[in-house]
């Protein structure tokens with residue numbers, strides 16, 4: 001079947017199988033930041049934005065994305081750059097496999113709630129699993145970024 | 155593994171209904187549960203173009219379309235006010251934000267899952283389930299339908315009845331399936347209590363023997379909770395055994411009642 005969507009601002013038309021997952025589709029189109037983790041809707045590694053809303057691409061059919069705008073980290077570099085350095089500064093991650101999904105969901109969080117509390121950050125990122133760290137480093141990184149932003153605004 | 159031969163975006167409920175009469179065709183909600191199954195699907199029927207992703211309000215009820223995401227439900231201001239935040243409490247522990255953006259109300263209810271937080275809450279709200287072919291059913295009638303019922307869940311109606319509602323659940327670890335779910339609704343001195351994730355589907359209890367007739371106190375709440383823990387049927391699974399669930403039930407019901415009374 002044929003589908004059309006916008007992937008990272010670029011309009012694409014493609015022939016796919018009816019059961020092609022959005023995860024495989026975006027990876028086949030060069031978006032290798034999107035990772036296959038659990039594939040059982042538990043880990044958040046496959047997070048993409050569908051019309052700006054974070055969803056699990058491992059459990060979404062590419063066919064459903066027809067007519068919609070899909071964004072991956074490849075298309076959101078500038079927005080991510082603002083805060084990823086703060087997470088790195090905390091030595092928050094080890095293997096880094098969880099990082100793209102984590103960054104995607106943090107982008108969604110900060111768009112929805114630019115000044116989250118620590119509990120709001122934890123709640124929003126609860127669906128992003130990291131098997132190397134204890135999540136504290138990521139939380140410290142986001143907090144450091146938010147504090148820096150607040151200081152800049154003064 | 156789930157394989158799908160053909161994908162159809164239904165153009166009408168009638169078309170979706172006709173298609174879903176075939177045994178090898180399935181209706182897609184968020185596909186999260188379907189995806190976990192080993193199944194060869196002939197035609198996947200997508201309802202996403204039928205405008206069922208809206209929550210609308212009339213003077214006496216809220217109507218929730220089958221394709222509304224659990225996240226939308228969790229964040230809806232009107233439903234939050236009606237239930238004093240019970241929707242957010244029931245839904246916010248389900249996996250994560252991305253998951254709840256993907257999962258739908260229709261799929262969550264049609265599955266009538268034993269572990270369901272969603273079903274447990276809707277039960278005490280006296281929700282009505284609108285199926286395309288079977289029409290409007292009480293949630294109890296809907297739950298009693300045979301598992302192999304082939305119909306389309308179109309929308310859910312929640313009456314704007316003034317109630318005190320409290321939802322509580324117990325999980326072994328954050329974002330896991332619940333070990334027990336509990337929803338309590340108080341209305342005009344009457345109490346309705348639903349217990350789910352037993353691990354069987356949610357069942358409701360009322361105060362048949364008048365334990366709460368002189369009001370909710372720490373003692374009467376504890377007695378009512380013990381009574382339900384004795385009456386409810388529990389099972390065991392990898393998360394918990396019968397005795398543990400019974401004990402958790404007594405604690406959750408007591409806490410929920412006291413919280414509901416405090417308002």
Ligand SMILES: Cc1cc2nc3c(=O)[nH]c(=O)nc-3n(C[C@H](O)[C@H](O)[C@H](O)COP(=O)(O)OP(=O)(O)OC[C@H]3O[C@@H](n4cnc5c(N)ncnc54)[C@H](O)[C@@H]3O)c2cc1C
Nearest residue numbers: 183184185186187188220258260261262264270271306307
């Ligand atoms: C890893 C994981 C963890 C979970 N944890 C929890 C939890 O802690 N608490 C909880 O309450 N739930 C939990 N769930 C269940 C989840 O919240 C959803 O209820 C479930 O995924 C079904 O919703 P869906 O939209 O994905 O439906 P789907 O998987 O698409 O569909 C489920 C079933 O309903 C049918 N269906 C879908 N929509 C309709 C419709 N409109 N009319 C007729 N039939 C329809 C489908 O054909 C299918 O048989 C979990 C699920 C998973 C996969």
Ligand code: FES
Nearest residue numbers: 037038039044058
């Ligand atoms: S790969 Fe999608 S949630 Fe884990």
Ligand code: FES
Nearest residue numbers: 094096130131132
């Ligand atoms: S750093 Fe390895 S999984 Fe998160």
